[in-house]
Amino acid sequence: MPKDGGIGASTKRREDIRFLTGKGRYTDDINLRGQAYAHFVRSEVAHGRIKGIDFAAAEAMEGVVKVFTAADFAGVGGIPCGWQITDKHGKVMLEPKHPVLADGKVRHVGDPICVVVADTYEQARDAAEMIEIDIEELPAVLDMKAAIEPGGTLVHEEIGSNLCFDWGFVEENKAAVDEAFAKAAHVTTLELVNNRLVANPMEPRVAVADFESHSDQYTLYTTSQNPHVIRLLMGAFVLGIPEHKLRVVAPDVGGGFGSKIYHYAEEAFVTFAAKVVKRPVKWTSSRSEAFLSDAQGRDHVTKIELALDAENNFTAIRTDTYANMGAYLSTFAPAIPTWLHGTLMAGNYKTPLIYVNVKAVFTNTIPVDAYRGAGRPEATFQLERLVDKAARELGVDPVALRRQNFITEFPYQTPVAVVYDTGNYHATMDKLLEISDHAGFEARRMESAARGKLRGFGIAHYIEACGIAPSNLVGQLGARAGLYESATVRVNATGSISVYTGSHSHGQGHETSFAQVVAEMIGIDAAQIDIVHGDTSNTPMGMGTYGSRSLAVGGSAIVKATNKIINKAKKIASHLLEAAEGDIELKDGKFTVAGTDKSVDWVGVTLAAYVPHNYPLESLEPGLEETAFYDPSNFTYPSGAYGCEVEVDADTGQVTVLAFSAADDFGNIVNPMIVEGQVQGGLAQGIGQALMENCAYDENGQLLSGSFMDYAMPRATDLPMFNVDHSCVTPCTHNPLGVKGCGEAGAIGSPPAVVNAVIDALIRGGHDVKHIDMPLTPSRVWAAING
Amino acid sequence: MTKVTMTVNGKTVSAMTEGRTLLSSYLREGLGLTGTHIGCDTSQCGACTVHVDGVAVKSCSVFAQDVAGATVTTIEGMANADGSLSVIQQAFQDHHGLQCGYCTPGMVMASAALLASNPSPTEGEVRHYLEGNICRCTGYHNIVKAVLAASGQDVAAVAAE
Numbered sequence: 001m002p003k004d005g006g007i008g009a010s011t012k013r014r015e016d017i018r019f020l021t022g023k024g025r026y027t028d029d030i031n032l033r034g035q036a037y038a039h040f041v042r043s044e045v046a047h048g049r050i051k052g053i054d055f056a057a058a059e060a061m062e063g064v065v066k067v068f069t070a071a072d073f074a075g076v077g078g079i080p081c082g083w084q085i086t087d088k089h090g091k092v093m094l095e096p097k098h099p100v101l102a103d104g105k106v107r108h109v110g111d112p113i114c115v116v117v118a119d120t121y122e123q124a125r126d127a128a129e130m131i132e133i134d135i136e137e138l139p140a141v142l143d144m145k146a147a148i149e150p151g152g153t154l155v156h157e158e159i160g161s162n163l164c165f166d167w168g169f170v171e172e173n174k175a176a177v178d179e180a181f182a183k184a185a186h187v188t189t190l191e192l193v194n195n196r197l198v199a200n201p202m203e204p205r206v207a208v209a210d211f212e213s214h215s216d217q218y219t220l221y222t223t224s225q226n227p228h229v230i231r232l233l234m235g236a237f238v239l240g241i242p243e244h245k246l247r248v249v250a251p252d253v254g255g256g257f258g259s260k261i262y263h264y265a266e267e268a269f270v271t272f273a274a275k276v277v278k279r280p281v282k283w284t285s286s287r288s289e290a291f292l293s294d295a296q297g298r299d300h301v302t303k304i305e306l307a308l309d310a311e312n313n314f315t316a317i318r319t320d321t322y323a324n325m326g327a328y329l330s331t332f333a334p335a336i337p338t339w340l341h342g343t344l345m346a347g348n349y350k351t352p353l354i355y356v357n358v359k360a361v362f363t364n365t366i367p368v369d370a371y372r373g374a375g376r377p378e379a380t381f382q383l384e385r386l387v388d389k390a391a392r393e394l395g396v397d398p399v400a401l402r403r404q405n406f407i408t409e410f411p412y413q414t415p416v417a418v419v420y421d422t423g424n425y426h427a428t429m430d431k432l433l434e435i436s437d438h439a440g441f442e443a444r445r446m447e448s449a450a451r452g453k454l455r456g457f458g459i460a461h462y463i464e465a466c467g468i469a470p471s472n473l474v475g476q477l478g479a480r481a482g483l484y485e486s487a488t489v490r491v492n493a494t495g496s497i498s499v500y501t502g503s504h505s506h507g508q509g510h511e512t513s514f515a516q517v518v519a520e521m522i523g524i525d526a527a528q529i530d531i532v533h534g535d536t537s538n539t540p541m542g543m544g545t546y547g548s549r550s551l552a553v554g555g556s557a558i559v560k561a562t563n564k565i566i567n568k569a570k571k572i573a574s575h576l577l578e579a580a581e582g583d584i585e586l587k588d589g590k591f592t593v594a595g596t597d598k599s600v601d602w603v604g605v606t607l608a609a610y611v612p613h614n615y616p617l618e619s620l621e622p623g624l625e626e627t628a629f630y631d632p633s634n635f636t637y638p639s640g641a642y643g644c645e646v647e648v649d650a651d652t653g654q655v656t657v658l659a660f661s662a663a664d665d666f667g668n669i670v671n672p673m674i675v676e677g678q679v680q681g682g683l684a685q686g687i688g689q690a691l692m693e694n695c696a697y698d699e700n701g702q703l704l705s706g707s708f709m710d711y712a713m714p715r716a717t718d719l720p721m722f723n724v725d726h727s728c729v730t731p732c733t734h735n736p737l738g739v740k741g742c743g744e745a746g747a748i749g750s751p752p753a754v755v756n757a758v759i760d761a762l763i764r765g766g767h768d769v770k771h772i773d774m775p776l777t778p779s780r781v782w783a784a785i786n787g
Numbered sequence: 788m789t790k791v792t793m794t795v796n797g798k799t800v801s802a803m804t805e806g807r808t809l810l811s812s813y814l815r816e817g818l819g820l821t822g823t824h825i826g827c828d829t830s831q832c833g834a835c836t837v838h839v840d841g842v843a844v845k846s847c848s849v850f851a852q853d854v855a856g857a858t859v860t861t862i863e864g865m866a867n868a869d870g871s872l873s874v875i876q877q878a879f880q881d882h883h884g885l886q887c888g889y890c891t892p893g894m895v896m897a898s899a900a901l902l903a904s905n906p907s908p909t910e911g912e913v914r915h916y917l918e919g920n921i922c923r924c925t926g927y928h929n930i931v932k933a934v935l936a937a938s939g940q941d942v943a944a945v946a947a948e
Contacts, residue, residue: 012880012881013883015888016880016885016888017872017880018888019885020862020872020880020885021822021862021863021865021866021872022821022822022823022862022863022865022892023863024822024889025821026821026824026889028821028825029821122805200923201889201923202832202834202889202922202923202924203826203889204825204826252888253887254887254888254889254890255886255887255924286827286828287826287827287828287829287832288828288829507886507924508886673883674883676883677886677925680925681886681923681924681925681926682926683926684925684926684927707827707828707829707831708827708831709829713921713923714926715917715918716913716914716915716918716920716930717915717918719926719928721910722926722928746926
C-alpha cells in the first residue's frame with residue numbers, strides 16, 4: 001500500500017477546494033485598475049484584399065481610447081513559428097509573414113483586421129460596429145490537392161506557392177519500400193480523412209496586460225499552457241522586449257488540450273497596446289471568437305498502404321498525406337504532421353520498411369496546430385484502421401493479425417527513427433480482452449440482434465511517443481527551442497517546501513501529484529509542500545505542459561532538484577550528527593547514522609541550514625534551495641489496447657457507444673485517480689472525434705461550425721461509463737520515476753477503436769462497408785448502409 | 788443605467804446595470820462573484836449555471852433587470868456555514884469529478900438542483916439532467932459518479948471502474 005500523499009496513492013486533489021468553492025483565479029477574473037477593453041474586428045471573408053479601413057466615426061465615439069490597425073504595428077515583428085521543417089529535397093519550408101493585425105490581405109474568416117480599445121467592453125463592441133472595412137474578396141483556397149496545382153490562387157503571394165513543404169520520411173527508404181510493395185503477397189489500401197477539430201477548452205482565451213513606465217516593466221496575464229514560451233516568443237520575436245522586463249503569468253487555466261500552447265496575436269496586441277494607451281488593456285474571447293481564432297487540430301487527407309508477405313507478416317507501409325496548415329503557421333504547426341506523426345507510423349508492429357510523405361498546404365482557413373495527441377492520433381488512426389481492413393481482406397482475426405506482428409523485444413529501433421525502450425503489447429491486449437469481456441461479445445450481439453440492432457466490437461492498439469523531448473534531437477529536427485523542464489525546490493527554515501516548476505497545470509492536478517513525489521522522496525507530509533507554477537517571475541525557465549510531458553520531464557526535474565536538496569541536507573546532518581556523510585540515511589523525514597539510534601529530524605536540518613550557528617560554513621553554503629533542469633534522453637512510449645462496443649440502428653444510422661475499455665501501460669503511476677481521469681477525458685475527446693465533432697467550412701471558406709450550436713461537443717448523454725485499467729506496467733527505463741505520459745493516450749487510441757467497432761457492426765449485419773470517414777454521424781452511417 | 792437589487796448567497800446586494808446586462812455579468816462584474824464562469828455565448832455550455840429562486844438557470848440567458856428582487860445562489864454560496872465543502876462539493880472532490888475546474892461551478896449548481904428535485908437519480912437521469920453542461924476534461928464519468936455518490940447511492944454498483 002502506498003502511503004497517503006506518497007507515490008502510488010490516489011490522493012485527493014488539493015486544487016479542487018478552490019475550484020469547488022468559486023475561488024479559482026482564472027485570467028478573466030483578473031481586473032487591473034484603470035483597464036481598458038479591446039475588441040477585435042475580424043475578417044468576415046476567407047480571402048480578400050483590404051482596400052480601406054474607415055474608423056474615424058468609431059474613434060470619435062464615447063469611451064473609445066484608440067482604434068489600432070496594421071499601421072500601428074509597422075515596427076513590430078510577426079507571430080513566429082517555432083519549428084522549421086526541411087523537405088525531401090533538402091529545402092527549408094516556406095514561411096510566410098504572420099502580422100499581429102492583417103496587413104493588406106485577410107487570409108481566413110476571423111483574421112484580425114483592427115482593434116477598438118475603449119473604457120468599457122460594451123463601448124468597444126459598439127464602436128466596432130461603426131468601422132467600415134472595404135475588402136475586395138478573392139477566391140478562397142480550400143481544397144488541399146487543388147491548392148498546390150500550379151497557377152492557382154495563392155494564400156501568400158510573396159512565397160510563391162501554397163505548398164509549405166513536401167516531407168519524405170525516411171527518404172532513403174523510399175526505393176526499398178516501393179520494392180517491398182512490388183514483391184508483396186497482399187497489399188491493403190485505405191484512403192481516409194482525419195477530420196478537423198476544435199480543441200474547445202471550456203475557458204475561452206483571455207489576455208490582460210499592463211505596462212509600468214517608471215520601470216519599463218510589462219506584465220501579461222494570459223491563458224497559456226507555457227508562460228515562459230510566450231515570454232520568449234513574444235518578447236524576442238514580436239515586440240522586442242527583453243525577458244527581464246516582461247513578466248508572463250498564466251494563473252488558473254481552464255483547460256488547454258494544445259490550443260493554449262501557441263503565442264497568439266491577441267497576447268501581443270494587449271501587451272503592445274498597454275504601453276501605447278498608457279493603461280492596462282484586457283481582451284476576453286467569446287466562444288464564437290474562439291472558434292475563429294484558436295488554432296484548430298488534425299485535418300489530414302491520407303492514402304495509406306500496407307504490404308504483407310504470404311504468411312501475413314507486415315513487410316512495408318507507405319503513406320501519402322496532405323496536412324492542412326491553415327492560413328498561417330501556428331507555433332508548432334509544421335512539427336505535428338511530420339515529427340509527431342511520421343515517427344509513429346510503426347505503431348506496435350515490426351514492419352521493417354516505412355515511408356511517409358506529407359505535403360503541408362496553406363489554405364484560407366484558421367491555422368491548424370497540435371490538439372490533444374497532435375500527429376499521433378492521425379498516425380494511429382491510419383494504422384489501426386488499415387490493420388483491421390487487412391485482417392478482413394485476408395479473412396483473419398484482427399487480434400491475431402496484430403499479435404502476429406507485435407514488437408516483442410525491447411529496446412526496439414523502428415525504421416522511423418525512434419527507439420521504444422519498453423512495452424508489452426501482448427499483455428495489454430490480454431488485459432483488454434479480459435476487462436471488455438470479449439469472450440461474451442457474441443452473446444451480447446445476439447441480444448442486440450433480437451432487438452433489431454447491429455452490435456460491433458472494435459479494437460485498436462496504440463503506441464505513442466510523448467514526454468517531449470530530447471533537446472539535441474529536436475534541434476536536429478528543426479525545433480527552434482529546447483524541450484527540457486525545470487524545477488526549483490526551496491526548503492524553508494521550518495521545513496516546509498515550495499516547489500517552483502516550469503510545467504503548468506490546467507487540469508492535470510500537478511499541485512497534488514508533484515507534491516506526492518517530493519513527499520515520498522523526503523518522507524514528510526505532502527501538506528508541507530506547495531507546488532508553484534505559472535509565473536515567469538518566480539519559476540525557472542521551463543517549457544510548459546503539452547505532449548504528455550509534465551510528470552515524465554517536469555517531474556524528473558523535480559526529482560533531480562530534490563535529490564540535490566537531499567544530498568545537501570545529508571551533509572548538514574552529517575555535521576550535526578558528527579558522522580561520515582556516507583553513513584547518513586534519510587527515512588520518513590529523519591536523518592539517521594546507519595546502524596545507530598543517532599538521528600536528527602528534517603526540521604533540525606532545515607533550521608540549521610538557515611540559522612547556521614552550528615554549521616560547516618567553511619565547506620558548505622547556508623540555505624537549502626536547489627534548481628535542476630532535466631533534459632530527457634528519449635521520449636516515453638506508453639501503449640495500450642482499446643476496445644469499443646457499439647450498437648448501430650440500421651434504420652437511422654445512429655451509433656451508440658455501449659462500452660469502452662482501455663488497458664494502458666503508463667509505466668509507474670504516481671496518482672492512479674488522476675491518471676484514470678486523464679484517460680477518461682481523452683476517451684471522450686476521441687469518441688467525440690469519431691462520432692460527433694467536425695469543424696466544417698463551406699465552399700467560400702465560411703466556418704459552418706462556429707458555435708456550440710453547430711459544433712457537436714460530447715455531452716453526458718453521448719458517453720458510457722469507461723472501463724479503464726493501468727495494471728500492465730513496464731516502467732520507462734530512462735527517467736527517474738519510471739513514468740510514461742498519460743495525458744493524450746485516450747484521444748490517440750480511441751478513434752480507430754470506435755470506427756472499427758462500427759464497421760464490425762455493419763459487416764456482421766451483412767452490409768459490405770469498408771470505411772466511413774469520421775465523424776460517423778447518423779447520416780454518414782445511414783448513407784454507407786444504403787450504398 | 789439602473790440599479791438592480793437582489794439577494795445573492797443570503798445577502799442583499801445591488802449594482803448598476805444596463806438593460807442588456809446579463810445576470811452572469813451582474814454577478815461577475817457587478818458583484819465580483821467570479822466563481823460563475825462564462826464558457827460560451829449561445830447558452831449551450833452551462834458553466835454559468837446558478838440558482839434563481841431555487842431553480843437552476845443559465846445566468847447568461849437572463850437579464851439582470853428581469854430577476855431584480857430574486858433570491859440567487861452561486862457557487863460561492865454552496866459551502867456549509869462553517870466553510871467546509873457541502874455534500875455535493877465533497878463528492879466532486881472525492882470522485883475526481885473535476886480537472887481544470889472551469890465547468891465545475893455550473894456542474895455543481897446543476898447537480899444540486901437535480902438532487903433537490905430527484906434525490907436518488909439513476910445514472911441515465913444524471914446524464915440527461917447534465918446534458919446542458921459541457922465538460923471537456925473528465926468525459927463525465929467521474930461527474931456522474933460524484934452526483935450518484937452525493938445522492939447516497941453506492942457508486943461501485945452503477946459505475947464500472
